[in-house]
Structures are given as C-alpha cells and as structure tokens.
Amino acid sequence: MAMWRILKFAIGPLVLLLAVQSAEAHAFPDHSLPKVGSELASAPTMVRIWFDGDIEPVFSTLIVKSAMGSQVSAGQGRVSASNSTLLETTLPKTLPLGKYYVYWSVIARDGHHTEGRFPFRVK
Template sequence: MFRIRTTLAAVAVATVAAIAVAAPASAHDTIVSSTPAADSQLTTAPTEVVLTFSNNLISLDENSGTAMTVADESGEDWVAGEPTITADSVTVPLAEGMPNGAYTVTWQVVSSDGHPTSGEYSFSLAAPEAPAEPSATATESVAPDQSAEPSQTAESAEPAETASWPLLIGLGAVLLVAIVVFIVILVRRRR
C-alpha cells in the first residue's frame, strides 16, 4: 500500500510539473486580425500592413525584436519604414509601386510574456491595368475592397494553430493518467 501511495504521489508531482512547464509555451500572443488579411486578393496596393495580436506587445527602445518584411515573388522587400507598436498592434508602411503578384508577410514580435514569437502569411495583388481612356464602365467593374471578409479567415486560421497546444497538453495528461492506472493495476496483481 505504501508503494502505491508513493507511486501515485510521484505521478501527481510529475503531472503538475509537466503542466506548469507546458503552460508558458501556450501563452504566446497570437494574431487575431491582419490588414491586408491572410489569403486576400487585393485590387489596389496596400499602403501599410497592420497586425493585431491577442495581447499588448512589448516594445523596447532598440533591437526590440520586432521586425516585419513584405516580400514579393522575386524576394524584394516592400517595407518602407520601421515597425510601430501601439498596444496590441504593429504597423509597417509600404513603398509605392508594388507590382501585381503574391506577397509574403513575415513577422516577429515580443509577446506580452517576454518571449519572441513569429509567423508569416500571404496575400496577392491583382490591380487592374490603367485603361488608355477612362470610362464609366471601367470604374464600375473594379472589385470592392475585400479586406473585411478575408480578415475573418486570418482570425480563424491563427487560433486553430494555437489551439493545438492545449490539445497536446490534454492528450499528454490523459496518457500520463493511463500510465498511472496501468502501474497501479500491475502492482495490485503482483500482490
């Protein structure tokens, strides 16, 4: 009986320690919205990229760990200035003259827990070519701005990525409980 209690106490301590170590890893801030939104197809070139996170970001004076690039298919970076952090958002201005094509936004910030976190997403630009002569039908055929609808895609895509941490922790806890039950059954059978 003493061995069973000792074993159960040791397993309980190990479980608490595993959960305590895993909890900070899942505490990193995540993107809740982005402009332009992930996987959006724009008809006009954006003037800036704004990422909004689940918590306020840490902003240090120099070498803060906050960085962002907006690269086209050839690898050219279109960021035209330093990132600006305001509470839970980071913004970078973009250069004019962005050509049509796919763009990859790569970012790194310092989470509210003090740890760096990073990621990337893509959007594309398909601006209509300027017609030789302006006409009323050309302005009517321009697609509406799609930033509102695709931002829901960015909101749902990021949390799914971060939702895997609690799932893994839960599965680990269930596995640990199963191992404890197995050990208890073995110990009882030997008696």
C-alpha cells in the first residue's frame, strides 16, 4: 500500500508532464515587433517574432512582402544566434508607406511545422 502511494505520486505527474509537452511542442508565435495588425508612424527596420519554444535555424523562415506581393525583407530571415526562440529579418532603411505581410514558417524541436502570416501598415 505504501509503495503504491509512492508510485502514484511519482508517476502521475511524470505522465501528465509528458502528455503536456508532446501536445504543446509545436512552436507558435508568442509576440512580435511590429505587433500583429499594427499601424506604424515610422517604418520599422526589423521584424522580430518570439516563439513559445525553440525553433530550428535551418528550416525556419521569415519573409516580409508588400501588398503587391514583392519581397522587401532580406533573404529568408534567420533565427537569432543568442535566442533560439527568436526569428528575425531586416528591412530596407526606406520602406515606402503601405501595407505589408509577414510570412513565417518554422520547424519546432519536435519536427512539427507551423506557419502563418500577419499584416502591419506603415502610414
């Protein structure tokens, strides 16, 4: 009886922890700069998205396009060297007024792919 109680308390939380981890291991954006849907008086020079978990540098991309669909950001974007939850890219110094779309695509450490997009506007 005593052994069962010990096992129950030791194993219960462990099983729960594993279940929660596997269900939430996909990476989703936590917050970003510029913020989703934001309207900016001055053009940003970078776009950064912080995720809720580590993402794989080789397969994770961040691309900013104009409303007309032409890419304005540099290359494929990159995972920050100092923060493996931060995806970022640089923008040209003179970004014309208008609406832009940020396209992100990441592979989490569990190998699962997530992607999405959000707009911001420079006015």
